[in-house]
Structure formats: structure tokens, C-alpha cells
Amino acid sequence: MAKDKKVEQITDMEVDFAQWYTDICRKAELVEYSSVKGFTILRPYGYAIWENIQRIMDGMFKKTGHVNVAMPVLIPESLLKKEGELVNGFAPEVAWVTMGGSEQLEERLAFRPTSETMFCDHWHSVLQSYRQLPMLYNQWCSVIRWEKTTRPFLRSREFWWQEGHTIHETAEEAMAETEQQLNCYADFCENVLAMPVVKGRKTEKEKFAGAEATYTIECMMKDRKALQSGTSHYFGDKFSRAYDVTFTGRDNTLQYPFQTSWGSTTRLIGAVIMTHGDNNGLVLPPRIAPVQVVAIPIAAHKNPEVLETVKAILEKLDAAGIRTKLDVSEQSMGWKCAEYEMRGVPVRLELGPRDLENGQCCLVRRDNREKVFAPIEGIGESVKKLLDDIHDNLYAMAKKNLEENTFDLTTWEEVRDMAQGRGGFAHTKWCGSLECELAMKEKAGVSSRCMPLEQSGTTGKCPVCGKECTTDIYWGVAY
RNA sequence: CGGGGUGUGGCGCAGUUUGGUAGCGUGCUUGACUGGGGGUCAAGAGGCCUCGGGUUCAAGUCCCGACACUCCGACCA
Numbered sequence: 001m002a003k004d005k006k007v008e009q010i011t012d013m014e015v016d017f018a019q020w021y022t023d024i025c026r027k028a029e030l031v032e033y034s035s036v037k038g039f040t041i042l043r044p045y046g047y048a049i050w051e052n053i054q055r056i057m058d059g060m061f062k063k064t065g066h067v068n069v070a071m072p073v074l075i076p077e078s079l080l081k082k083e084g085e086l087v088n089g090f091a092p093e094v095a096w097v098t099m100g101g102s103e104q105l106e107e108r109l110a111f112r113p114t115s116e117t118m119f120c121d122h123w124h125s126v127l128q129s130y131r132q133l134p135m136l137y138n139q140w141c142s143v144i145r146w147e148k149t150t151r152p153f154l155r156s157r158e159f160w161w162q163e164g165h166t167i168h169e170t171a172e173e174a175m176a177e178t179e180q181q182l183n184c185y186a187d188f189c190e191n192v193l194a195m196p197v198v199k200g201r202k203t204e205k206e207k208f209a210g211a212e213a214t215y216t217i218e219c220m221m222k223d224r225k226a227l228q229s230g231t232s233h234y235f236g237d238k239f240s241r242a243y244d245v246t247f248t249g250r251d252n253t254l255q256y257p258f259q260t261s262w263g264s265t266t267r268l269i270g271a272v273i274m275t276h277g278d279n280n281g282l283v284l285p286p287r288i289a290p291v292q293v294v295a296i297p298i299a300a301h302k303n304p305e306v307l308e309t310v311k312a313i314l315e316k317l318d319a320a321g322i323r324t325k326l327d328v329s330e331q332s333m334g335w336k337c338a339e340y341e342m343r344g345v346p347v348r349l350e351l352g353p354r355d356l357e358n359g360q361c362c363l364v365r366r367d368n369r370e371k372v373f374a375p376i377e378g379i380g381e382s383v384k385k386l387l388d389d390i391h392d393n394l395y396a397m398a399k400k401n402l403e404e405n406t407f408d409l410t411t412w413e414e415v416r417d418m419a420q421g422r423g424g425f426a427h428t429k430w431c432g433s434l435e436c437e438l439a440m441k442e443k444a445g446v447s448s449r450c451m452p453l454e455q456s457g458t459t460g461k462c463p464v465c466g467k468e469c470t471t472d473i474y475w476g477v478a479y
Numbered sequence: 480c481g482g483g484g485u486g487u488g489g490c491g492c493a494g495u496u497u498g499g500u501a502g503c504g505u506g507c508u509u510g511a512c513u514g515g516g517g518g519u520c521a522a523g524a525g526g527c528c529u530c531g532g533g534u535u536c537a538a539g540u541c542c543c544g545a546c547a548c549u550c551c552g553a554c555c556a
Binding site: 334354 | 480490513514515516517518547548549550551552555556
């Protein structure tokens with residue numbers, strides 16, 4: 001069939017999931033490789049998705065009192081090195097500036113891999129009193145980490161993100177902030193990206209360099225691998241002490257503030273691709289889709305009324321706050337259908353002479369390709385509802401994938417068999433030892449994803465050493 | 480950083496085994512016909528064959544060396 005022609009350009013996900021992913025990134029024109037390895041160009045369509053993510057997430061941050069700032073991109077080596085764990089954690093992947101013009105620099109400067117140090121340095125100079133706390137900062141920027149191997153959105157040497165950094169008077173406040181922002185990410189993923197998440201805490205081995213506790217949201221991709229999609233860290237007063245950030249407290253003593261940081265990145269776009277995409281291409285959750293409805297007039301040359309009506313409909317949709325696009329190009333019907341499916345546009349609106357007579361238009365949804373005819377009267381409301389239905393259905397399908405591929409297991413052999421088979425998340429008990437965690441990697445081929453915030457409270461046996469323990473934990477193969 | 484794969488018009492590839500004028504599909508341009516799922520025909524434009532050495536009368540093809548992309552590991556968001 002001719003309709004499958006375009007599809008042939010995208011490798012089937014069952015044949016080669018990695019190739020399928022790369023095909024979508026390129027063919028849907030989200031990214032292009034640049035001339036520097038690991039540095040990708042976000043093309044207009046890909047960047048438009050990121051802009052929608054930014055706009056919505058930024059609104060959520062601001063609702064909880066956060067303000068945006070912009071920190072320098074370069075960090076002096078001496079500043080970066082003040083906190084040992086952070087340095088050790090990031091040392092292998094820092095890129096350095098050593099020349100200024102033709103002069104060798106006195107001290108080399110790091111491209112920021114993350115900005116904790118810059119924020120601390122700044123707070124050191126501006127913080128004086130408890131009355132200034134909390135400071136709830138965020139910045140949208142890119143960071144550089146010299147990764148060994150790279151993939152669009154999932155792992156690149158430069159990536160775009162937001163990093164929130166906050167300082168608080170008390171440990172309790174900071175811990176509450178850490179949790180609040182983790183929940184913010186979870187809400188965003190579920191309500192905006194239609195991706196269910198597992199919320200939990202990272203093990204000592206997996207936590208952020210320098211953090212006292214790292215929390216994460218883990219998502220399951222269609223190949224049943226795990227993708228960490230956002231993280232929130234509690235630092236205690238570790239960095240404050242290392243960077244000498246102090247304030248005078250209510251009792252007139254000098255104190256160290258308690259700190260958090262939290263981040264999410266353009267990797268979210270990769271998560272969306274691998275959560276909702278199919279063999280026809282990208283499937284975008286309506287709330288971040290740059291184009292929510294694409295209108296295709298049919299046989300418009302035969303009857304000028306067709307185009308007029310389509311334009312009138314689009315005006316109504318625009319008025320209802322729906323992002324639309326009109327395609328009057330000379331391409332054939334089939335071409336347009338395949339094209340917008342590949343680009344993941346949630347709804348295609350078709351209107352031809354036949355529909356004109358019936359006072360209706362044809363709506364085709366991307367998620368399940370279902371066709372419905374809707375009266376032109378009240379089109380704004382019906383499309384709005386359709387977009388919500390698509391969101392709900394995408395969420396339900398992703399939830400099903402997560403639930404059907406999460407298994408309660410008791411031995412490492414079972415976990416190994418699962419990981420080497422179809423894959424998925426293994427839910428087990430864990431004694432808490434690094435030895436057993438490493439053994440799971442070594443013997444079962446999985447890494448710990450997180451200890452879920454909702455712990456069952458039951459007692460069971462560690463799948464490696466067999467010791468009685470209570471901690472619930474998820475394992476999986478991760479990106 | 481270890482192991483594979485691939486570099487040829489914009490994109491996807493053949494040609495490399497056995498050296499001998501640079502090919503195909505698609506896309507692009509122009510025109511006509513079409514038009515409810517990648518339509519038909521015609522005429523065109525477009526190539527330091529990744530880069531650098533070497534062998535040869537002659538290299539896309541053989542030899543040596545770089546580089547890039549990509550996949551699988553290890554590491555990370």
C-alpha cells in the first residue's frame with residue numbers, strides 16, 4: 001500500500017528500537033547533528049516543543065515562588081574544586097577554557113556542567129540575614145558535559161535544561177522544597193506529557209555527587225528500559241559549609257543555610273518520543289504539541305467555499321486557544337496525512353465539498369487513528385475535548401505499559417531472566433548494601449532505579465544475600 | 480574508553496570482491512494533468528565519491544593513516 005511508503009523510512013521499533021528512535025529524531029525534524037561531536041541543533045519543530053515545556057513548567061515554578069536568574073557559563077577551577085564530591089563526580093566530563101584570545105589564562109575556566117558552585121559563590125556575597133531566606137532561584141540554560149557516547153536528547157555534550165537552586169533557613173524547609181519540586185516534575189510529566197512516573201529516592205551509589213539525598217522520577221519507555229526524567233536533590237548544609245555561605249539567624253548566631261537543587265532537561269523530549277511514539281512516527285501529547293490541529297482542505301480549487309470554511313473553523317479554534325496550522329500546499333492528500341502523522345500532530349482536520357454539504361468536518365486523532373465527524377457548529381469545544389481525550393488515552397496506554405512490565409520478584413535469578421528477556425522494572429526488597437547492589441548489576445544486568453517514596457512496610461528477603469529487610473526498590477536497565 | 484557497523488548529489492542507497500567516462504530511488508526546479516491516505520507525465524538542475532598520504536598509465540574501488548557519525552557495553556540528565 002502506498003500509505004506505508006513513509007513508514008518504510010522509519011525503522012520499526014520491534015526491529016531496532018534505537019534506530020527507530022534516531023529515525024524519528026531526524027525525520028520529524030526535531031534535531032540535526034552539528035559539526036562538533038555530541039552537540040546537536042534543535043530545529044524549529046524540536047525547539048517549539050521545548051518552548052512549550054519551558055512555558056508550562058516555568059509557570060509552575062513561579063506559582064511556588066521561584067524566580068529566574070542567569071549565571072555565568074564559566075566557572076574558575078578553584079571555585080569548582082571547593083566541594084570534593086562534586087569535583088570528583090564531574091571531573092571526567094568537564095570541558096575547559098584555557099585561552100583568552102591568544103593569551104594563556106592564569107587559571108583555567110570550566111564550562112558549567114551544573115551551577116551549584118556559582119550559586120553558592122553568589123550567595124556567599126549577597127546573603128546576610130535570615131530575613132532574606134528562602135532564596136528560590138531557577139535558571140534556564142545549557143550545560144556542557146563531555147560525554148563519551150552521545151544520542152539526541154538522551155545524552156549529548158551540551159544539553160538545555162532548567163536548574164533550580166534554593167537555600168533555606170532550616171533543614172525541614174529544604175527537605176520540603178526537595179519533595180515539592182519532585183512532585184512538581186511528577187505532576188508535569190503526568191498532566192502535561194502524559195507520562196506516568198515512579199517517584200523515589202536514589203541509592204547512595206546512584207545519587208548526585210555531593211548530595212545528601214537524591215530523588216528521582218523514573219519513566220518506562222516502550223522498549224521497557226528506564227529513563228530518569230527529572231531529579232531533585234537535598235544538600236543539607238554541605239555546600240554552604242564548603243563555600244562559606246552564612247547568614248545571621250533569628251538568635252543572632254551565624255548559621256549555614258540548607259540547600260536544594262533540581263533539574264529537568266531536553267531529555268524529556270526523548271522520553272516523550274519513546275513513551276508515545278509508534279511505527280508511523282512521533283506521537284505528541286497535545287499539551288506540548290507545537291501544532292495541535294492541522295487543517296487540510298480537500299479539493300479546495302473546485303469550490304472556494306471549502307477554504308473559506310476551513311479558515312473560519314481555524315479562527316474558532318484559535319479563539320479557543322488551540323494551536324493550529326493550515327496546509328494549503330500542493331502536496332497530495334496521502335502525503336499530508338503521512339507527514340503530519342510522522343510529526344505527531346494530535347489531530348488532523350479534513351474538510352471537503354462533501355463535508356460542506358453536511359455542515360461537518362472530519363477529525364482524525366493521531367493516537368489511535370480514529371476518525372470522527374464533528375459538526376462545524378461548536379467545533380472549538382469538541383476539539384478541546386478531543387485533545388483532552390487524546391491526552392488521557394496516551395497516559396492510560398503508557399500507564400498500562402508501566403504496570404504490565406513491572407514485576408514483583410524475589411531472587412536475582414528472576415531479575416536476570418526478566419532483564420535478559422522482555423525487560424521491565426523489577427520490584428524487590430533490598431538489604432541496603434552496596435555489595436548486593438553491585439551484584440545485581442554484575443549478575444542480573446540491572447541497576448537500581450529508585451526506592452519508591454511509597455514503601456509497603458512489609459518484610460522480605462534481599463534477592464542477593466537473602467537477608468531479612470524492609471526496603472522496597474526498583475531495578476531496571478536504564479538509558 | 481573497549482567492541483562492531485557506516486561514510487558516494489539534500490535524503491536513502493548501489494557500485495568496491497575482479498581498478499578503466501559517476502549510477503539508481505526519492506527529494507528539488509519548471510510545466511501540464513490530478514486531488515477524501517505519500518498520484519501521473521514531461522523537461523531540467525544538482526557530485527573535491529569524509530579527509531590526508533601511498534601504489535598505478537589510471538583509484539569511489541587496492542594499501543597506510545586520520546576524522547566523523549552510528550549501534551552495543553562502561554559513565555552520566
